[in-house]
Amino acid sequence: MRAVTFRLDQPTSSHIAYTMFGADSEFEREQIYHLNVLADETVILLGRLRGNLDEAKRVLDDHTDVLEYSISGEQPRNGLVYVHARPPPAVKQFLELPRTHEVFFNFPIGSSNDGRLTVEMLGETNDVLREALADVPRELDVAIERIGPYPDAGGHILALLTDRQREVLDIALDLGYYDVPRQATHGDIAERLDLSVGTVSEHLQKIECHVFEQIRS
Secondary structure (H helix, E strand, C coil): CEEEEEEEECCCCCCHHHHCCCCCCCEEEEEEEEEEECCCCCEEEEEEEEECHHHHHHHHHHCCCEEEEEEEEEECCEEEEEEEECCCHHHHHHHCHHHHCCEEEEEEEEEECCCCEEEEEEECCHHHHHHHHHCCCCCCEEEEEEEEECHHHCCCHHHHCCHHHHHHHHHHHHHCCCCCCCCCCHHHHHHHHCECHHHHHHHHHHHHHHHHHHHHC
16 A cells, blocks of 8 residues: 655635635634535535634635535634535545545645645555546645655654654654653644644654554554
């Protein structure tokens, strides 16, 4: 099994799929837990938002392509969001890659402060992955970070990490995140890398999971 990790830039557009989570939004998407194209070609999304959730509700209320939504959470600036909407053509084509090619996405999908997504796509061979990448719409600019064996295939711990995860780990070590007593927080790492705290947390969880799996094996 092979995997490719890439950053996905969103185009400038008035569609809710782009305006809600763009770099200038008053709220940010931290992670996408699920995305699916339904039989009627609409899309459902489950993810987590951080920021001005009242503004998020206003944006969702005002957009005609949003069929239904809900935002829930115990914290005023952090909540789960469910959205059922009509997607722009480029997003629909991207989400259909697992149906048109022998690939699938590894969830959750992370998001940076500038609105870019970090996506991991899996397939049996590098050729299969490259064919799928070639069909990503041009409106969604792709920057490949890593392509190689799927991390669960084994090997040295650093070989299991994406380039972004290695970068997060390097900064965490430099700042003393793993020192005793701890010298840095997720926020400190996020500020250094210009990422959301939730994205840093997700990267560190995956890094630590790889470490524990290697220790246990």
